[in-house]
Amino acid sequence: MNNKTISARQFMYLVILFLIGSSILIIPGPLAAGAKQDGWISAILGTVIGILLVHLYHKISITIGNKTFVEAAIDIFGNWFGRIISFFHLSFIYILAALVLRNIGDFMTTQMMVETPLQYTHILFLLVVILGARLGIETIGRSAEMFITWMIILLVFLFLSLTPQLDINNLKPMFGSGLRSITSTSLTVIGTPILEMVIFLMIYPQVKEKSKAKHAWLIGLLIGGGFLTLITLFSILVLGSDLTALNEYPIYELATKINIAGFLEGLEIIVAIVWMLTIFFKLVILYYASSLGIAQFLKIDDYRILLLPLGMGMVVLSIIAYPDVAYFESFVNSTWLPYATMHGFVLPLLLLIGAIIKKKKQESGRSRK
Amino acid sequence: MRRRKKKTTNNNDNVQLDSRLAKQIDESLEGNLTVIKKTLGDASDLVIRRMTLNSSNKIKGAVLFIDGLVDKTSVQDFILEVMMVEVPPENISLAHVYDEIKDSALPIGEITETNKLDDLLLRLLSGETLVLLDNETRALSASTKGWKDRGVQETTSESVIRGPKESFTETLRTNTALVRRKIKNPNLRIDAKKIGKVTATDVAVLYIEGTADESVVKELHARLDKIDIDGVLESGYIEEFIEDPPYSPFPKVYYTERPDSIAGGLLEGKVAIVTDGTPNVLLVPALFVNFMQSSEDYYQRYDIGTFIRLLRLFSFVIALFMPSLYIAITTFHQEMIPAPLLINLAAQREGVPFPAFVEAVLMEATFEILREAGVRLPKAVGSAVSIVGALVLGESAVQAGLVSPAMVIVVALTAISSFVFPSYNMAIPVRMLRFSLMILAATFGLYGIILGLIALVLHLCSLQSFGVPYMSPFAPLVPKDQKDVLVRFPHWGLLSRPSATAHKNEKRTSGRNQPKEGSK
Numbered sequence: 075m076n077n078k079t080i081s082a083r084q085f086m087y088l089v090i091l092f093l094i095g096s097s098i099l100i101i102p103g104p105l106a107a108g109a110k111q112d113g114w115i116s117a118i119l120g121t122v123i124g125i126l127l128v129h130l131y132h133k134i135s136i137t138i139g140n141k142t143f144v145e146a147a148i149d150i151f152g153n154w155f156g157r158i159i160s161f162f163h164l165s166f167i168y169i170l171a172a173l174v175l176r177n178i179g180d181f182m183t184t185q186m187m188v189e190t191p192l193q194y195t196h197i198l199f200l201l202v203v204i205l206g207a208r209l210g211i212e213t214i215g216r217s218a219e220m221f222i223t224w225m226i227i228l229l230v231f232l233f234l235s236l237t238p239q240l241d242i243n244n245l246k247p248m249f250g251s252g253l254r255s256i257t258s259t260s261l262t263v264i265g266t267p268i269l270e271m272v273i274f275l276m277i278y279p280q281v282k283e284k285s286k287a288k289h290a291w292l293i294g295l296l297i298g299g300g301f302l303t304l305i306t307l308f309s310i311l312v313l314g315s316d317l318t319a320l321n322e323y324p325i326y327e328l329a330t331k332i333n334i335a336g337f338l339e340g341l342e343i344i345v346a347i348v349w350m351l352t353i354f355f356k357l358v359i360l361y362y363a364s365s366l367g368i369a370q371f372l373k374i375d376d377y378r379i380l381l382l383p384l385g386m387g388m389v390v391l392s393i394i395a396y397p398d399v400a401y402f403e404s405f406v407n408s409t410w411l412p413y414a415t416m417h418g419f420v421l422p423l424l425l426l427i428g429a430i431i432k433k434k435k436q437e438s439g440r441s442r443k
Numbered sequence: 444m445r446r447r448k449k450k451t452t453n454n455n456d457n458v459q460l461d462s463r464l465a466k467q468i469d470e471s472l473e474g475n476l477t478v479i480k481k482t483l484g485d486a487s488d489l490v491i492r493r494m495t496l497n498s499s500n501k502i503k504g505a506v507l508f509i510d511g512l513v514d515k516t517s518v519q520d521f522i523l524e525v526m527m528v529e530v531p532p533e534n535i536s537l538a539h540v541y542d543e544i545k546d547s548a549l550p551i552g553e554i555t556e557t558n559k560l561d562d563l564l565l566r567l568l569s570g571e572t573l574v575l576l577d578n579e580t581r582a583l584s585a586s587t588k589g590w591k592d593r594g595v596q597e598t599t600s601e602s603v604i605r606g607p608k609e610s611f612t613e614t615l616r617t618n619t620a621l622v623r624r625k626i627k628n629p630n631l632r633i634d635a636k637k638i639g640k641v642t643a644t645d646v647a648v649l650y651i652e653g654t655a656d657e658s659v660v661k662e663l664h665a666r667l668d669k670i671d672i673d674g675v676l677e678s679g680y681i682e683e684f685i686e687d688p689p690y691s692p693f694p695k696v697y698y699t700e701r702p703d704s705i706a707g708g709l710l711e712g713k714v715a716i717v718t719d720g721t722p723n724v725l726l727v728p729a730l731f732v733n734f735m736q737s738s739e740d741y742y743q744r745y746d747i748g749t750f751i752r753l754l755r756l757f758s759f760v761i762a763l764f765m766p767s768l769y770i771a772i773t774t775f776h777q778e779m780i781p782a783p784l785l786i787n788l789a790a791q792r793e794g795v796p797f798p799a800f801v802e803a804v805l806m807e808a809t810f811e812i813l814r815e816a817g818v819r820l821p822k823a824v825g826s827a828v829s830i831v832g833a834l835v836l837g838e839s840a841v842q843a844g845l846v847s848p849a850m851v852i853v854v855a856l857t858a859i860s861s862f863v864f865p866s867y868n869m870a871i872p873v874r875m876l877r878f879s880l881m882i883l884a885a886t887f888g889l890y891g892i893i894l895g896l897i898a899l900v901l902h903l904c905s906l907q908s909f910g911v912p913y914m915s916p917f918a919p920l921v922p923k924d925q926k927d928v929l930v931r932f933p934h935w936g937l938l939s940r941p942s943a944t945a946h947k948n949e950k951r952t953s954g955r956n957q958p959k960e961g962s963k
Contacts (some may be wrong), residue, residue: 081919083920084919111798136602158912161456166802182890186776186888186890187775187887187888187890190887195887195890198887198890199894202894202898202901203896205898205901205902206897206901209901209902209904209905210905211772214901214903215913215918215919216700216895216903216904216912216918216919217900217904218916219917219918219919219920220900220903220904220917220918221897221900324741328633339779339781340776340779340780340781343779343889345774345892346889348891349889350893350894350897351893351897352895420534
């Protein structure tokens with residue numbers, strides 16, 4: 075259907091952008107609220123657990139061969155049960171995509187474009203996402219290569235210009251919040267970007283050099299997780315854990331504090347640019363994966379015809395998904411983690427077990443013959 | 444349906460023409476001459492010189508050429524004089540006259556033999572001189588091409604400070620010779636083609652065998668052979684036929700009138716297409732970065748070459764985004780501007796009746812009009828246009844309160860920046876996309892601009908030129924090719940050719956030949 079491929083390096087860039095996208099603004103708040111000044115340690119902990127997850131995902135993709143999650147599920151569990159599992163997997167991706175879209179809409183309409191209606195922000199963004207998904211994974215991978223340098227330069231510039239305002243006292247006392255609270259807070263990081271990496275199982279068959287792919291995934295996870303840790307660390311260092319927890323978009327607040335030589339102000343736009351770029355890639359990966367998956371689910375040859383109708387659905391879903399930000403925050407805190415664990419851990423594990431059993435059966439069947 | 448009908452009638456025309464001409468040459472000389480004369484409609488520039496070759500045997504013959512397309516002295520000295528005075532010797536038999544003339548008599552470099560009328564006619568119309576004999580079904584065609592051409596002159600559209608000044612001309616042969624003179628290598632291939640059913644334009648495909656990618660050469664030949672058009676008057680006709688996806692404002696074929704640029708391209712494994720009748724030679728595959736480079740980058744020292752390349756990229760960004768950024772920031776994001784500047788801008792805009800977007804479109808459109816007027820006008824009037832542009836539209840528009848001075852600065856900077864690219868055809872998409880970005884900026888502010896930028900990069904990344912990704916070596920990233928893209932390493936550091944086009948033969952130099960300090 076679509077034999078375009080991406081290189082391991084491009085895959086790594088996609089992982090980095092996926093991890094930073096949407097988390098860069100959202101993550102520091104809950105981390106600081108949960109583990110106070112030790113929020114950044116939770117981020118590190120979450121990343122470390124992510125390494126184990128990547129091993130699991132890689133193991134799955136090796137076992138199911140050159141197939142996407144949906145193809146493999148139908149292949150292993152049969153037409154009906156396999157489709158039920160695929161349905162859950164796809165619904166997870168699609169809902170996640172709608173939520174991510176809503177994130178950017180919320181941010182834009184509260185911080186930058188206060189008078190623009192939410193749905194138009196969504197429609198414009200989704201149009202570009204549809205363009206990206208239409209052009210395919212190869213183009214997405216190449217664009218990631220174009221943007222990643224700029225994104226890293228902008229982030230490093232942001233960090234450097236914040237250095238005069240760092241206050242090391244904000245980190246003290248280290249480990250003061252207790253190991254238990256650090257561990258439980260790390261679940262937030264695991265829920266929001268780390269477990270969501272399960273959607274790469276839809277793209278993994280299209281990565282060219284399989285031997286390097288796992289390595290690329292791990293490096294991507296470490297760099298992405300590193301950036302999340304740094305962002306949390308800087309938020310706490312500059313704002314203190316209380317202000318970080320209170321702010322809806324702490325890193326945006328952080329950037330407003332930059333003042334270089336009295337004329338370079340208003341650099342929060344850098345954060346907005348970085349965020350839009352990374353969230354674009356997160357959304358386009360999700361959107362591509364979900365439309366590809368739905369096409370495979372329905373046995374449609376070309377996923378492209380699904381892009382527009384799915385987009386219309388997504389605009390509506392993103393608007394009715396939650397009524398206000400307070401609802402969203404409680405949803406993320408209480409519901410998202412079990413939901414993500416179900417789809418990002420339990421279902422893939424089920425798939426792995428099924429695949430191994432099937433393989434064993436085939437082997438024993440072959441040896442009997 | 445209508446289109447299909449039209450096509451079939453067209454084909455019929457061609458079939459009729461062909462049936463009259465596909466014939467072999469007749470035995471009777473007069474019969475042949477009548478057919479040729481009739482086919483050309485008694486053209487006034489057709490010269491037919493009938494003669495009797497040998498007084499004893501009374502062999503009749505004729506020499507034909509088109510006046511103005513041949514070099515008259517060579518026809519006179521090497522064909523007419525030879526045939527009428529020197530040959531054939533008295534005792535030769537009738538049957539051997541033809542061979543005698545062909546093999547030993549005519550002192551002309553290129554002679555072809557043919558027995559088809561259509562071939563003969565095409566040669567006649569290309570400037571060759573025909574020799575026909577009575578009772579002979581073969582005919583000779585001698586290459587005597589020679590017409591008034593412009594001669595190799597200084598380039599007008601791509602001038603450099605340091606580097607060769609010569610430019611291509613309208614004559615294909617001169618152009619291929621200009622390239623051959625720069626690359627004295629037996630592997631330089633020059634394949635000939637004729638394109639255009641009516642014009643039968645000569646086209647040459649140039650590449651260095653062993654360096655150029657064979658699949659690109661093959662693909663190019665296939666695409667050239669597929670061209671079905673009545674006439675090719677400029678290489679632009681060919682460009683549009685061989686371009687990859689036709690709906691993209693970005694150029695995917697490079698053209699230049701500088702022989703050194705073409706030679707440089709051939710050395711990088713690219714393929715050039717020389718079209719007769721135009722000094723603009725095409726080069727494929729063309730990548731985005733090629734349009735940002737000038738051959739002078741390689742002639743000046745590497746440090747200034749690097750600096751200028753970065754400057755060009757910077758101007759590309761300014762030319763594309765400056766007006767839309769100004770619109771977005773003044774309309775939506777005033778908080779980004781430092782307070783004193785903001786007060787200044789607000790004071791300037793106080794009397795201006797339009798929103799920033801209208802103001803910008805007005806000025807940009809005015810500039811595009813001025814620019815177009817300046818291109819077409821004779822030089823003497825051109826200065827008048829610049830006076831009108833600078834004084835009347837810039838100065839007075841501000842005084843009349845139609846636009847703010849800041850907007851004039853923005854538009855002027857944008858305009859100057861768009862002249863920085865060495866390739867005129869890369870400035871075209873920038874000019875057009877600027878307006879759509881301005882619309883996005885006016886409706887969605889920076890949000891719109893960033894989304895426009897993402898869409899633009901996605902589009903660029905999806906393009907290909909003859910199978911080579913358009914944005915390479917950025918995407919896909921090729922680390923070792925970065926030495927000659929945004930920066931230019933010194934020549935002793937350019938160890939390999941770009942792998943996107945010359946992956947067959949990458950080695951450029953044998954190794955480290957960096958000059959050593961203090962060595963003698």
